[in-house]
Amino acid sequence: MAAEKSERLLNLLIMLLVQRHYVSKERIREILYADSSPDAFEKMFERDKDELRSLGVPIEVGQIDAFFDDEPGYRIRPDEFALPDISLTSDEAAVIGVATKVWQHARLAEATTEAVRKLTALGIDVDLTALDIVEPRLSADEPSFDVFWEATQERTPVRFDYIRSGDTEVRSRHLQPWGVARYSGRWYVVGYDTDREAERIFRLSRVQGKATKAGPPGSYEIPPGTDVSEVARRLAPEPSTERVVLLVRKGAGHTLRRGADDVEEGVTGPDTESIWDRLVLERGALGLADEVLGYGADVYVEEPLALRVRVVDRLRAAVGEAMIGETA
Amino acid sequence: MSAQPSAKDQVARLLTLVPYLHAHGEVRLDDAAKALGVDPDQLFGDLKVLFMCGLPGGYPDDLIDVDLDALEGPDGVRADGVIKVSNADYLARPLRLSATEASAVIVALRALRNGAKDDTREVVDRALAKLEAAAAQGSGPGSAPGLAAAQIDPGDGAADTDLALLARDLQTAADRGRQVRLSYYIPSRDEQSERVVDPRGVVTAGHLYLDAWCHSAEAPRLFRLDRIDHAEVLDDPVETPQEGPRDLADGIFSQSSDVTPVTLLLEPEARWMPSYYPVEEVREVGDDRLEVVLLVADERWLTRLLLRLAPHARVVSPAGYADTFTAAAQRALSLYG
Numbered sequence: 001m002a003a004e005k006s007e008r009l010l011n012l013l014i015m016l017l018v019q020r021h022y023v024s025k026e027r028i029r030e031i032l033y034a035d036s037s038p039d040a041f042e043k044m045f046e047r048d049k050d051e052l053r054s055l056g057v058p059i060e061v062g063q064i065d066a067f068f069d070d071e072p073g074y075r076i077r078p079d080e081f082a083l084p085d086i087s088l089t090s091d092e093a094a095v096i097g098v099a100t101k102v103w104q105h106a107r108l109a110e111a112t113t114e115a116v117r118k119l120t121a122l123g124i125d126v127d128l129t130a131l132d133i134v135e136p137r138l139s140a141d142e143p144s145f146d147v148f149w150e151a152t153q154e155r156t157p158v159r160f161d162y163i164r165s166g167d168t169e170v171r172s173r174h175l176q177p178w179g180v181a182r183y184s185g186r187w188y189v190v191g192y193d194t195d196r197e198a199e200r201i202f203r204l205s206r207v208q209g210k211a212t213k214a215g216p217p218g219s220y221e222i223p224p225g226t227d228v229s230e231v232a233r234r235l236a237p238e239p240s241t242e243r244v245v246l247l248v249r250k251g252a253g254h255t256l257r258r259g260a261d262d263v264e265e266g267v268t269g270p271d272t273e274s275i276w277d278r279l280v281l282e283r284g285a286l287g288l289a290d291e292v293l294g295y296g297a298d299v300y301v302e303e304p305l306a307l308r309v310r311v312v313d314r315l316r317a318a319v320g321e322a323m324i325g326e327t328a
Numbered sequence: 329m330s331a332q333p334s335a336k337d338q339v340a341r342l343l344t345l346v347p348y349l350h351a352h353g354e355v356r357l358d359d360a361a362k363a364l365g366v367d368p369d370q371l372f373g374d375l376k377v378l379f380m381c382g383l384p385g386g387y388p389d390d391l392i393d394v395d396l397d398a399l400e401g402p403d404g405v406r407a408d409g410v411i412k413v414s415n416a417d418y419l420a421r422p423l424r425l426s427a428t429e430a431s432a433v434i435v436a437l438r439a440l441r442n443g444a445k446d447d448t449r450e451v452v453d454r455a456l457a458k459l460e461a462a463a464a465q466g467s468g469p470g471s472a473p474g475l476a477a478a479q480i481d482p483g484d485g486a487a488d489t490d491l492a493l494l495a496r497d498l499q500t501a502a503d504r505g506r507q508v509r510l511s512y513y514i515p516s517r518d519e520q521s522e523r524v525v526d527p528r529g530v531v532t533a534g535h536l537y538l539d540a541w542c543h544s545a546e547a548p549r550l551f552r553l554d555r556i557d558h559a560e561v562l563d564d565p566v567e568t569p570q571e572g573p574r575d576l577a578d579g580i581f582s583q584s585s586d587v588t589p590v591t592l593l594l595e596p597e598a599r600w601m602p603s604y605y606p607v608e609e610v611r612e613v614g615d616d617r618l619e620v621v622l623l624v625a626d627e628r629w630l631t632r633l634l635l636r637l638a639p640h641a642r643v644v645s646p647a648g649y650a651d652t653f654t655a656a657a658q659r660a661l662s663l664y665g
Contacts, residue, residue: 002334002335002338003335003338003373003376003377003380005335006335006338006339006342006377007377007380007381008335009335009336009339010339010342010377010378010381011381011382011384013339013343014381014382014383014384014418014419015383015384017418017419018383018384018418031384031386032384051335051336051339052339054336055336055339055340055343055423055426056423056424056425056426056427056429057423078418078421080424081421081423081424082421082422082423082424083421083422083423083424083425083462084424084461084462086458086459086462087458088455088458089454091451092451092454092455092458093455094451094493094496095437095440095448095451095452095455095489095493096433096437096455096459097496098440098489098492098493098496099433099436099437099440100433100436101492102436102439102440103432103436107428108428108432108435108436109432111426111428111429111431111432111433112429112432112433112436113365114340114344114429115425115429115430115432115433116433117344117348117363117364117365118344118422118423118424118425118429119422120348120363120364121344121345121347121348121351121422122347122351122421122422123351123352137439137443137488138435138436138439138482149431149480152479152480153427153428153431153479178479179478179479179480179481180479180480180481181480181481181483182481182482182483183483184483185483222479226479228478228479228480228481229481229483232481251518251519252518253518254513254518254519254520255513255515270663270664270665271663290636290637291636293635293636293638293660294632294633294635294636295518295632295635296631296632296635296656296657296659296660297656297659297660297662297663298518300663300664308664312661312664314638314639315638315639315657315660315661316661317638317639318634318635318638318639318653318654318657319654319657319658319661
């Protein structure tokens with residue numbers, strides 16, 4: 001049964017692809033649906049067209065005869081149907097191979113692999129097997145991600161329940177999504193809020209329950225020149241970083257040195273057992289005290305004071321002395 | 329979206345299979361199945377459908393020719409049979425990328441771009457430009473995948489491109505039996521080192537590791553890929569017998585005998601530790617505290633770990649390790665006068 005339908009779909013595709021002109025519905029029925037009643041044919045043909053279109057097959061509808069508009073015809077233009085030629089150098093093919101390992105999201109990982117299989121079918125050599133050791137990193141666990149991704153592509157309005165930061169009340173929101181962006185490790189959707197009549201940003205992890213599409217595709221235009229990442233950066237809360245000044249023993253603290261904006265060598269240090277260098281870094285506070293502590297007596301905190309107090313307190317607690325500030 | 333085998337999926341596979349065969353000439357059934365990510369039996373089933381398709385004339389010459397006899401033996405499908413398909417030139421090109429496919433691959437490449445160093449970034453840019461052009465070209469009215477992808481920004485930190493490419497290069501060097509010169513950072517000693525190794529393979533155990541015979545140590549060693557600053561594949565063939573990498577399923581210390589089991593008591597603030605470090609045992613000991621057993625090969629590594637966790641982890645046994653840690657903390661504290 002499934003095989004029979006596959007044959008019909010593929011034969012329909014071939015028929016519309018090889019004809020230079022529109023093919024009439026009547027001829028399609030004669031050749032591919034000869035055993036079906038007129039009613040059954042209508043239903044099957046509609047469904048078959050939809051299935052081919054959902055694969056991305058561009059079926060065009062047009063008038064066969066310019067003077068009579070009662071008979072529509074169908075065709076697939078080869079240049080619209082086929083993937084254009086792409087020639088890739090081996091290093092370009094290598095990064096595209098790695099791209100198949102990026103998504104940690106089942107549907108998009110599969111879509112990426114499918115795209116690469118089509119490239120392979122063009123004769124491009126992309127080795128997918130050598131990369132099984134690489135861990136995917138781009139996750140999108142938010143349940144509403146798929147809806148916003150699709151809505152962005154189709155330009156479909158979305159309705160969803162949302163809790164604002166620091167708020168407890170769930171509110172229903174209506175948005176024309178312009179795009180989704182990942183910022184500081186979190187996904188956001190930006191767009192035009194039709195209730196507030198202004199551009200807004202929403203964090204997907206704060207969307208409650210299911211987001212639903214509320215309108216037909218192509219309902220609105222994305223303002224020309226919209227740069228989604230720019231809007232996200234402008235509207236999303238800034239991740240806080242601060243200026244950190246550390247004294248690091250010569251030959252130590254390699255990881256810190258790699259992230260340093262500025263290194264001043266041979267400065268006066270807290271002891272004279274070695275030469276010391278001064279590192280200036282721009283960093284978020286998260287995990288910094290842990291990292292500094294890991295270096296033991298090879299790293300000394302000059303600034304900020306809060307970090308210094310945290311480090312000293314934790315060391316005192318570890319050796320059993322009274323603390324000067326609050327517990328970290 | 330359904331898991332049921334559907335006619336639609338079968339047609340999609342055939343639209344990739346025919347151009348694949350067209351581009352690659354004569355291909356064995358199992359090779360084609362592997363390249364296209366399908367089961368050989370399924371691929372054979374797909375070819376049987378193709379056999380029934382062709383031009384709308386209805387004459388035998390109009391049908392696509394598939395040599396099914398070459399693929400069927402007395403015991404069923406022959407994986408080593410060579411696929412021969414002809415009379416299907418009008419399907420010689422794959423279907424263009426769907427909007428979702430184009431966006432998914434373009435956004436994945438953008439994530440790679442954001443996570444890459446300059447040299448790699450330049451390569452990714454070239455690949456992106458070609459794919460974006462292909463996605464935009466020939467796409468019908470109303471659907472412009474290239475444009476749709478423009479609305480998705482994966483941001484920073486979504487991909488570790490250089491690490492992935494490094495893993496690929498090192499695995500290739502291992503497969504080809506070539507020596508590699510490594511510039512490697514040893515965190516337990518906070519030290520940068522240069523060494524030449526015979527690579528055996530890239531393995532994963534929490535992190536990615538290169539298993540290799542180290543010429544300086546004259547012993548097998550594991551190198552964490554994210555601590556390799558630079559790796560240069562040399563033209564010299566490996567000096568030790570080529571063997572596959574070790575199986576790290578039992579943890580990275582399982583082969584080594586000179587390790588000490590160390591028991592730590594973790595306060596609630598340090599409960600996250602066992603998810604990030606290989607531990608042998610985890611026990612709940614009340615008040616939200618954990619007791620864990622770690623295998624320690626290098627005491628300096630343990631001291632650094634305890635300093636990071638200070639004051640929320642302490643050594644239960646052996647006592648000597650506790651003293652070393654307290655001394656290190658005391659020394660660090662003395663810097664602040």
